[in-house]
Amino acid sequence: MYFRVKSEFGYCTTAAGDVVLLDLIRARYFSLAKNQRHAFLRLAENGWWLDEAAPEFPVLLGLEFLETVVSSDRHNFDIEIESAEADISRTIWSVGVLPDLVQALFGQFLMSAKLRVWTLKIVLRQISNHKSNRKLDERTADTKIQRIRAGYDASEIFIGRTDRCLVRSLAMFATLNRRGINSKLVIGVRTNPFAAHCWIQRGSVVLNDVVEHVRNFTPIMVLG
Structure with a gap:
């Protein structure tokens, strides 16, 4: 069977x-x-x-x-994600980051509210359904990623970073999707002792964390 x-x-x-x-x-x-x-x-x-x-x-x-x-035609897919090899340097606060900061704060507050009302499955499906069809060249995408990352880095001044990896990553992943930037949301775990973590990758590049940290976790779910 x-x-x-x-x-x-x-x-x-x-x-x-x-x-x-x-x-x-x-x-x-x-x-x-x-x-x-x-x-x-x-x-x-x-x-x-x-x-x-x-x-x-x-x-x-x-x-x-x-x-x-009745048959093996339905999925039990292996998780497909490149090994994390690089990351993006944290940005220094500047006035030019303000619009991206506002969006990052709003995105995280909205995501927190959604997770209180909906299941994680529904939230993930909704993010996937709002993916832009726009295709950006690598240079434009890299510039946008730097600005988005800068906004999320700056948001830590106001709402912190500890125990916020899921909300932070979900909100940033949704922003990237709306901007037409392909990326993957990764949820990973480790045992002895148990811990879970969430981050975003674009190819082998970690967009909102450091390589040394995410390598401690085995991906359990990948979206994107």
Whole structure:
């Protein structure tokens, strides 16, 4: 029988060998117990198919994030994201940043409000649906990215940075989408101890963090 991971879940295997899942409806992370991890990894290695007589089969049926399907034509996609190799230097405050600062503050306040009302799945879908069809050349895109990043850096003076990676990255990703700048929103996790993080990449370049930090996390979900 074929299985697939439900669309409201993201998953990954961390560097420590743990299988971690992200529930987009409940906005929570959880890891699999040893027997569940063994069954899930065997399923993945076997092309998402497992015989009903297999000892792992009853375990798989009990996992809330899996559902059975008649064929393998539906996705269990591998996460596609380039390894982070570079980042953008933080900007110094100047009066010229003011318009981008206002937009960054408004974007983060709006995103915080949305996350209080809607599930993360709905927020991600809404951001994807508002992507501009404009195609910018690399030079124009790089200039716009620098200005957007400057606005978000300046916003930390007023609303801080600690524990704001999700709101900050979602808001900046939405801004980039509206400006016609292709990028990827990345949510990553680590274990021992557990931590989650969110950032934005354009190719191998991290747009709102530093390479040394994001490399500590295994991507569990990528949008863009």
